[in-house]
Amino acid sequence: MLQVAFIRNNKEEVKERLTVKNFAEVDLVDEILSMDEERKKLQQEFDNTQAKVNSTSKEIGQLMAKGQKENAENKKQDVATLKSSLQPISDRLAIVEKHLQDVLLKLPNLPSDKVPPGKTPADNIVVRAGGNEPTLAANALPHWDLIKKYDIVDFETGAKITGSGFPLYKGKGAKLQRALIQYFLDFNTAAGYTEYLPPFMVNEATAYGTGQLPDKEGQMYYMQADNFYMIPTSEVPVTNIYRDEIVKEENLPIKMTAYSPCFRREAGSFGKDVRGLNRVHQFEKVEIVQLVHPEKSYDVLEEMVNHVEKLLNTLALPYRILKLCGGDMSFASALTYDFEVFSAAQQKWLEVSSVSNFETFQTNRMKIRFKDSNGKMQLVHSLNGSSLALPRIVACLLENNQTANGIKIPLALQSYFGAESI
RNA sequence: GGUGAGGUGGAUGAGUGGCUGAAAUCAACGGUUUGCUAAACCGUCGUACGUCCUUAAAGAUGUACCGAGGGUUCGAAUCCCUCCCUCACCGCCA
Numbered sequence: 405m406l407q408v409a410f411i412r413n414n415k416e417e418v419k420e421r422l423t424v425k426n427f428a429e430v431d432l433v434d435e436i437l438s439m440d441e442e443r444k445k446l447q448q449e450f451d452n453t454q455a456k457v458n459s460t461s462k463e464i465g466q467l468m469a470k471g472q473k474e475n476a477e478n479k480k481q482d483v484a485t486l487k488s489s490l491q492p493i494s495d496r497l498a499i500v501e502k503h504l505q506d507v508l509l510k511l512p513n514l515p516s517d518k519v520p521p522g523k524t525p526a527d528n529i530v531v532r533a534g535g536n537e538p539t540l541a542a543n544a545l546p547h548w549d550l551i552k553k554y555d556i557v558d559f560e561t562g563a564k565i566t567g568s569g570f571p572l573y574k575g576k577g578a579k580l581q582r583a584l585i586q587y588f589l590d591f592n593t594a595a596g597y598t599e600y601l602p603p604f605m606v607n608e609a610t611a612y613g614t615g616q617l618p619d620k621e622g623q624m625y626y627m628q629a630d631n632f633y634m635i636p637t638s639e640v641p642v643t644n645i646y647r648d649e650i651v652k653e654e655n656l657p658i659k660m661t662a663y664s665p666c667f668r669r670e671a672g673s674f675g676k677d678v679r680g681l682n683r684v685h686q687f688e689k690v691e692i693v694q695l696v697h698p699e700k701s702y703d704v705l706e707e708m709v710n711h712v713e714k715l716l717n718t719l720a721l722p723y724r725i726l727k728l729c730g731g732d733m734s735f736a737s738a739l740t741y742d743f744e745v746f747s748a749a750q751q752k753w754l755e756v757s758s759v760s761n762f763e764t765f766q767t768n769r770m771k772i773r774f775k776d777s778n779g780k781m782q783l784v785h786s787l788n789g790s791s792l793a794l795p796r797i798v799a800c801l802l803e804n805n806q807t808a809n810g811i812k813i814p815l816a817l818q819s820y821f822g823a824e825s826i
Numbered sequence: 827g828g829u830g831a832g833g834u835g836g837a838u839g840a841g842u843g844g845c846u847g848a849a850a851u852c853a854a855c856g857g858u859u860u861g862c863u864a865a866a867c868c869g870u871c872g873u874a875c876g877u878c879c880u881u882a883a884a885g886a887u888g889u890a891c892c893g894a895g896g897g898u899u900c901g902a903a904u905c906c907c908u909c910c911c912u913c914a915c916c917g918c919c920a
Contacts (some may be wrong), residue, residue, distance in 0.1 A: 441897070443875090444876065446874085447875065447876060447889080448876060448877070448888090448889095450889075451875090451876065451877085451888055451889040451890085452889090454888085454889060455888055455889070457900085457901090458889085458901085460900075460901095461844080461900050461901040462844070462900095462901080463900095464844085464900045465845090465900085465901065466844085468844085468900090469844085470834095476900080477900090479900070480900045481900090482900090483900045483901085484900075487900090568856040650836090650872095650873090683858085727851095763849095772874095778883085781873085781874095784850075
């Protein structure tokens, strides 16, 4: 959520940058500012009247103490009059504040000035690429055939148990999940990230904090009886660890990592690109999150990108890093790098990580602040990235590493997996 | 699910209708003292939204906030209602 004061002071810039993100309702900015004006006027009126009520009430107390009952009764009348004039003001104020809040929640984050213009994924910029594309045998199979051949993921039974898009991993397939999770977590903690295992359901306040609500309401599984949401990523519970906290400046950066299953309804995204592990409703992911000093967030973003790149390199998969254009960025992000791996049998790039700087967009909602050296309150910046999401890594790994003698497990993973191949 | 006890500032904790935005202690910060550390002493020490003043910082001032939301009252941390959460015990249970 953007800060009203910032919008007030940078109106034209805000509009311009929202346009970069292809945000259609730029007029909301003017609406916000006029509502904020009204809010301030009402607040002032309310405060002044309330101040009179308070001081008069104090006088009444003193008069009562002196036994001047009649004077006190007169003052009571005064207060009653004041209060009746107060009611409509506070009613109106509540409406304006609520409306202002609702509209503010609709505004996406501003893209940073480093964001390239563009509308579709085709406008994203390839920053760099690495790894080597394998040359596969003529009879190479896509991963949805490989998982059957080796009997490691059973979609049909997953669908029987729950529904489509809920894979049932089996045998070495299950162990590969466990090995990847363990390996990723170890890799992250070695880089100074503290490991967490968070709740997999969150309440409403938490879902608002990271921006899932109200923007992505329909994308989360919802438990009506308890008003909980299944997490779409561990970013949600992990970033909220520090909600409503004032952290010490010297404790920044705060670096956290967590494994969790991720639940996504993926409403409206059926059709192509959903075969096999390419798009599922439940998947495993290891996430990294940082809360940092605002001056450092863009350096940290690069650091996180390098971290993920290093991890991908150890898996020896062909990858590329994209800087997302304005039109392809998520609601809450100011700058995002996507990582894609090349799935050789599908001849297709698959997204396996998204590393973003949210600046103060999330922390303003969550009120995660620190007191700077001048004693002023400032919002910290939040960043996160996948390190890494499993299904597409597995898809790519199966396809690219298939041989006549089975599927080769990358060296870095072998000690976790306990074998050199499937 | 049941019963009981609770939720007050960074922490402990006092506070049962006006003198309480909140005692006291600890922590933290600044200073004095000091060979260093420690101790002692002095001072500062919540957040948000406004207003005034100012180039700004600082300062002054108003309002709100003692789990959340309502209510009673001239006046609520304090009384009443609803909800949430924590702890203990019981029940159920991986």
